[in-house]
Amino acid sequence: MKDLLYYVDSTIQQFSAKILHIGNDGRDYVVLSNTAFYPTGGGQPHDTGWLNDVEVIDVEKIEGEIRHYVNGQLALGEITGQLNWQRRFDHMQQHTGQHILTAAFVELFNYATTSFHLGTGFVSIDIDTEEISEEQLQQAEARANKIILENRSIETKWVTKDELTEYNLRKDVAVDEDIRLVIIPNYDYNGCGGTHPTSTGQVSQLKIMATEKMKKQIRVHFVCGERVLQELAMRKIVLTDVARQLSVPEEQAATALKKVMDSAKATDKSLAEAQEALLQYEAKELLAGAQQHIVAMHFENRSIQALQKLARFITQLDVEAIALLAANNEDKLQFVAARGQNVTLSMKNVAATALAIINGKGGGSDALVQGGGEQTISASELLKHMENALK
Structure with missing residues (x-):
């Protein structure tokens, strides 16, 4: 091993050698009389480069020989090896x-x-x-x-x-x-x-x-x-862009960004509270128009999370209520079914009926279920099947 060129002199970038063997173990490879190409080992990746004008894409030590995997054809005889020195x-x-x-x-x-x-x-x-x-x-x-x-x-x-x-x-x-x-x-x-x-x-x-x-x-x-300089250059570009967008000097970017993030969190919290209030108001409006404590309503582009919250508000406001909600969301049809505390009917039966119709998947408990599937029918038609399942 001590006679291998990459051990004799690790700074060798070009060398001459003979091709002793040409083989294929799923990839074409050559074995040389000596080599400056380092094979993968000890945590260090393999070298790449060229043998004559043929690219060396991998180097591995297998069964006692160093195989140079190449992207091209070579013949037995003398070659010149050239390392990708930047990589090495x-x-x-x-x-x-x-x-x-x-x-x-x-x-x-x-x-x-x-x-x-x-x-x-x-x-x-x-x-x-x-x-x-x-x-x-x-x-x-x-x-x-x-x-x-x-x-x-x-x-x-x-x-x-x-x-x-x-x-x-x-x-x-x-x-x-x-x-x-x-x-x-x-x-x-x-x-x-x-x-x-x-x-x-x-x-x-x-x-x-x-x-x-x-x-x-x-x-x-x-x-x-060189990797330190590359990381520094990348971070400089990012920092400069952030500082520019915040309209502050680079050294003040972190403080300014924290203020923006704190403001955004406060805005998100206020928005979430407003959405909760709107959902509660919507739940009251839907209950006001309900017949026999059953709220059945369909929507366009209403997330499953919003449907779940609305259903919970409905059943909290009226413990006798049942909420059946469905929505067309892009190419999916989704639904939620929930019951109030005083209702004994299981919502799992409603889910089973809905999922069979829309070839869907879902889950939940006796009190609240959700699911989604294909738009095989309209949201309003799905609600009718869900109401029938209650009976």
């Missing part, structure tokens, strides 16, 4: 940033990292603690960026299992052979098969973006290098 260097920055941040959490708080994920957006580590404060996050981030700024060397070394005792490893090594250490002297010693730059300064910068609880651990999301 980004992975090197993020992976090395993970080593540095993980070591910072261990050094400062003795919080071990249990897993690592390098995605296309944020990078994440799960740390072995149930709680972490904002101050601790700031301290770990500051320590990591100090190590980056110091531009410390990053060394790689192949060792035997017996030689591991010479190093203060952050965690136990999971393999017995081909043991590769990635070392930031006097800071971090870790068994790792990934690719890394030659110094911490090449990580450029690290920013913790968010945290979330994961069972009994904390997941920390962060970005490094």
Whole structure:
């Protein structure tokens, strides 16, 4: 393994090799005499690039061979490999940033990292603690960026299992052979098969973006290098737009937005109260025109939630009442049936009749049911069937 080009020199962007084998395991692939393409492993995604002019779309280590999955045809013989260097260097920055941040959490708080994920957006580590404060996050981030700024060397070394005792490893090594250490002297010693730059300064910068609880651990999301600038640019665009719409300077956007949100919540509350009052008034009007305490009314574009509230108001105002309400909502026919406290008839029978007619689904209790289905008949015709079901 130590002779693989991506281990010999992680900065190699172009190389020459021979195609030893061409195969297909559901996808076309080639196996080379040597390669600078890193295969997926250890939390780090695969490289992409080109073999001659043929695109390499995936690289995996399978059955002891490194398969380069290609989007095109190649023949046995000499080829020139070219890495997508922007992707590779980004992975090197993020992976090395993970080593540095993980070591910072261990050094400062003795919080071990249990897993690592390098995605296309944020990078994440799960740390072995149930709680972490904002101050601790700031301290770990500051320590990591100090190590980056110091531009410390990053060394790689192949060792035997017996030689591991010479190093203060952050965690136990999971393999017995081909043991590769990635070392930031006097800071971090870790068994790792990934690719890394030659110094911490090449990580450029690290920013913790968010945290979330994961069972009994904390997941920390962060970005490094170019991704920090990308996140900053995106947030700058959003902040500028928000400030413009609020007609305030950017530094006052959060305060102004809170005022808008508070005002909107107050407006929503007032509107909800007004709607409740209107529904109560409507319930009284409908009861005034009811015959034998039965209110049957159909509507256009009245939500099922509004129908439920109206039905409850009707049956609260008159404990002897039965409310049968239906509405055409876009391409659906929906209904609600409810009874007052003194009524013993089950509304489930009404629902069963209605649902069978409109090929619908619904549910509820003996006191209140709701459902919806196809517009096989009009809302007024559905109400007649529901009234008949009462009899």
